[in-house]
Amino acid sequence: MTKIEARTAKGMRDFLPADMLKREYVIGIVEEVFQLYGYEPLQTPILETSETLLGKYGEEAENLIYSAKHGRQRDSKVAMRYDLTVPLARVVAQYENQLTLPFKRYQIAPVFRGENPQRGRFREFYQCDADIVGVANMSADAELVSLVVTVVRRLGFDKFTVKINNRKLLTGMGQYSGVPDDQLADLYRSVDKFDKMGAKGVAAELKERGIADDVIERMLTLLQTKGEGIESLDSVEEVMGNFPIAVEAINELREMAENLKMLNVPSENYQFDFTVVRGLGYYTGPIFETVLDDGSIGSISGGGRYDDLIGIFRKNSLPTTGVSLGIERIITIMDEKNMYPANIGGTVVDVLVTVFNKEMQGASSALAQGLRNAGIRAELYMTDSRLKLGKQFNYADKKGIPIVAVMGPDEAEKSIVRLKQLSTGEEITLAQSDAAAKIREMLN
């Protein structure tokens, strides 16, 4: 029989135990902070009806949506979720009578995109979303920024910035500069590359798209408006005070700034940056994304307001804003910089209980069960070959199990046990009834 090559599909990954322990550490912090801010868990299916997913993300993104069908189906009527935001909109519309507004939910789950994988980018990846449905004012948007800052700080990052902009402001700038309405999308796409290409690169690309030189110049000057805190907002308002949509945008950002202050968000962790665009089509108001100051990877979180999305599933829309943490990128960086506590990774086992010989298996099993009942994560040694203590120690050492409990005839007879801490080689003998307490002490 020919063997099937063991491999994962393109862009898909397995997480072995050592990786999973790190992921669970990161996800645990994210979830803890989400709950600290009062967000509730939600789970939705991986498969949604195609109708639910299509037409929400823009043409380019739509090409990356996986469809799914079973063997007896000719056409695919369902597709794999592309993010967690559209499913949320669906849920809100579907269960509105069971939900109390404002609805604050979080969801940590895999999503699927048929992109070409590269560093920190995969076809299946986890998103960690927190969203607020039913609040139109900026206290919601500011809370999300505060939430992101708290998560990222707790994970051990200190040099990072949440860049904040407003879709309405971009539209206003386009109108002021004289960009035709039908070219606004092109404009956004080019401006989005500001980080990589700089002002000159963006200018060149806009020119290529057929936008006039003087328009480009006005636009780029506005985009690059800089200033401490809300100063940049003042400067932009001076120029665009006559454009209602720009004024609306600026007022929203001012309101956000006030709220961020009330929430004590460290000022070095956020700034207004008018070059932030964000790709997804559904954003309508403030938008934000988080970048590490050393620029080592793309954004590690993104979000913004999408007041119209729920309206696709329901007669009246609901004001909604949300944020998504890019946990895969965060983990990529944390792996590279080894930002995990020392006790993360390796194994979950606290103690290995040895088995001296076949006759002694009962005594060892009883000890292991006793430890488990006391809350100690105990592994009972198992093998198909000859039982040898040396091999059992070797096994514990290789797996990174910190403590070995030696249980032999002498110990069984006297109801004692020998505990050995592998890191120090230190060994003590004590009553079996005291073992759990002692192990707990040795683990600290």
Add this chain to the structure above:
RNA sequence: GUGGAUGUAGCUCAAUGGCAGAGCACCUGAUUGUGGUUCAGGCGGUUGAGGGUUCAAGUCCCUUCAUCCACCCCA
């Protein structure tokens, strides 16, 4: 979708067109109540796949597949 790089043992990699190798890992023993070190031995291959050139191909040529990196886009 576009461009570049790379595919040899489980992993990391060698091998002028001339016998497919090393290190690590794994298993066994030295060592029948104690791990990391050491020593001895063992397991392990359709050189990604298919075709071509040649007395001879891991090596050269063609095709194809896969992976990685970058672009596009995005978390």
